[in-house]
Amino acid sequence: MNNTMEIATTETRNVSEKANGNIWRDILGSPRYVVAPMVDASELAWRLLCRRHGSHLCYTPMLHSSVFCRDPKYRREALASCPEDRPLIVQFCGNDPKILLEAALLAEPYCEAIDINLGCPQAIAKRGHYGAFLQDDWELLKNIVSTLSQGLKIPVTCKLRIFPEISKTIDYARMLEDAGAAMLTVHGRTRDQKGPLTGLASWEHIKAVRAHVKVPMFANGNIQTVQDADRCMQETNVEGVMTAEGNLYNPFIFEGCYPPAWEPALEYLDLVERYPAPSSYIRGHLFKLFQHILCLPGNEEERGNLARNSTMESFRGVVEALRARYLPYHEGCLSWDPQSSDYNLKLPPWLCQPYVRDSPQEHLNKIEAKKMEQVNNMVKKDYKDEDGNEISRKRSKKLRRIARRPNRQDSVKRSSDLCTDCPNPLGFKCEYKLCRQCCRKKCFRENLDCPGHRNLTKTRRQIAIEFAVKRQDIDSVK
Structure with a gap:
């Protein structure tokens, strides 16, 4: 009993120390310029390139916690690092607190903190119920963050997306802070802002969250140059900024060149x-x-x-x-x-x-203009033949098809192109100048083969006879 109380007291003390400490200053070394976790992009070689040119902190790519636990090869490749690659934060996605904790414990010796991905907006995250699609299940998120915070010796951080409402975003961030998150990264876009509908991130949301949480914060969104990074920190009062796409197109972004x-x-x-x-x-x-x-x-x-x-x-x-x-x-x-x-x-x-x-509105305008153009072409397009006479759309398509394949025989069949037994077109490779059906009947009646139509009646019969003979031999042996 006493041992159990001592262990519990020690765990409480560790959690308390992590909560009271400042992960940004005391553990990460006050980084201002951060490279985001990027699937298939923020691998070791790329992280080292970025660190050599102004980046203070890097994340691993998003790692699937369940795969990380069961696959040693995946785990070994994901944790590839070197002394130059520090400080480092390992990011996991998942929706099971126990599996996330198991994965985090395996990665704990190789990084300074564990990050929980609450920001991925892609369809695969929706199917797997992780990333930004966990933001509607606050009870599950409380359980995940508190479980990792209590079970790890290193801090737990969260990367999240905003809600359209500033007040709800603030409540969301404070809930994660109260659950044990030692640092937050707020991406100033909703989970619907992705692909061609990405648009601008809301620094107003980020600034409001920064004013209502006590833990350190990074801002993410609209960082295309080092001037953007400095302006974002000044306007939102965050400790640092994170960039993903801006870094991929210019890994020297934080050097300002x-x-x-x-x-x-x-x-x-x-x-x-x-x-x-x-x-x-x-x-x-x-x-x-x-x-x-x-x-x-x-x-x-x-x-x-x-x-x-x-x-x-x-x-x-x-x-x-x-x-x-x-x-x-x-x-x-x-x-x-x-x-x-x-x-x-x-x-x-x-x-x-x-x-x-393009802005989302410009993208939608282009799609609408393209649809209108297609409709107008269908309604107003005049179809004419070589002599300039108006013809139907169906006839025009046929003429274009003939123009593309001028050597193809005309669809109007001559009498010499018809089967001798019926009005159907004959098979040009048929040995008996018949259509497929008539050829099949002739081969069956007269025990013939036609390689052109693949009516190999004689061959099939021979195979059947040989099979029957073999069957008789087997029965006689028995």
């Missing part, structure tokens, strides 16, 4: 040589780094090579080819004419720079 894309690409490939990553990860990073170049005319071959090949040699070949093509422009040996492309860019396309989406 826009390097030519081949510089981070080659440095990243050198790191991959030391700390291997799946080819899909490498390909994804290179596509984003060279996003603006690969969209220009003349780079189709490099784009195709990057998409098709999966070797380090092929990846380096693409980078070196693009470097050789655009380095003279970068060094001023050749002049770049921005009018030579369809792009209206403030920066030349070979420099790393943010990817700017």
Whole structure:
């Protein structure tokens, strides 16, 4: 009994110490610039690249807690790290407190904190009931956060998305804080803001939450440059900012520079040589780094090579080819004419720079305009033949089909193209100049074969006879 009380007292003391301490200052070293957890993107090699260029703290990719517990290979690859890769926060997704705790205990020796993903808005998170789709089940979230907070020696943090209402978002954040979260990362978008409907994040929500919680906070959303990061910290009073997409298109974002894309690409490939990553990860990073170049005319071959090949040699070949093509422009040996492309860019396309989406309203307007154009074309389109005479839409489609395949025989059959026994078209490979049905009947009646129609009656009968003979031999042996 006394031992049990001593253990309980020790656990309470550990929880109390974690609650009273400041994880941002005392454990993480006061990071201001943070690289977000990104599925298939924030692997070790990429984290090291970012740390070398201004990032103070990195997260692992989102890890599935149940897979992490049962699969040693998944666990080993997910926890790949090195002394340079610290401080580090491991992020898990899941909806079972016991499984999440089991996974967190396995990862505890390799990181400074465990983060619970409450922000993933994708369809796979909805099917698995995790990420942002847990934000409606507050009792479950209280259980998850309190279970991990009490069961771990390191702090527990949460990354969450906002509700449309500021007051509900504040209550949500305070609930997580009261449950034991030592730090919060607030993404200023709702779970419906994703893909082409992403839009701008609400710093107003983030500022309101910061004013009502006591634990340290990171802000996430609208961070495309280091100036955005500094302005966000000033406006919202958060301790640091986190970026995902801005980092993928420019891993030097926190240094405040826009390097030519081949510089981070080659440095990243050198790191991959030391700390291997799946080819899909490498390909994804290179596509984003060279996003603006690969969209220009003349780079189709490099784009195709990057998409098709999966070797380090092929990846380096693409980078070196693009470097050789655009380095003279970068060094001023050749002049770049921005009018030579369809792009209206403030920066030349070979420099790393943010990817700017259309606003949700612009995206919806384009979809509506496209639908109206299709409707108008169907209603108003005039169909004419070669002589300019109006014809039906069905006739026009037939004429276009004939134009595409001029060597195809006309659909109007001549008498010589018809079966000799019936008015159906004959099979041109038929040995007896019959249609399929008539050929089948003839082969059956006369014990013939027609390879053209694959009516192999004689062969089938021979197989049946041989099978019957074998069956008789087996029966006689018995």
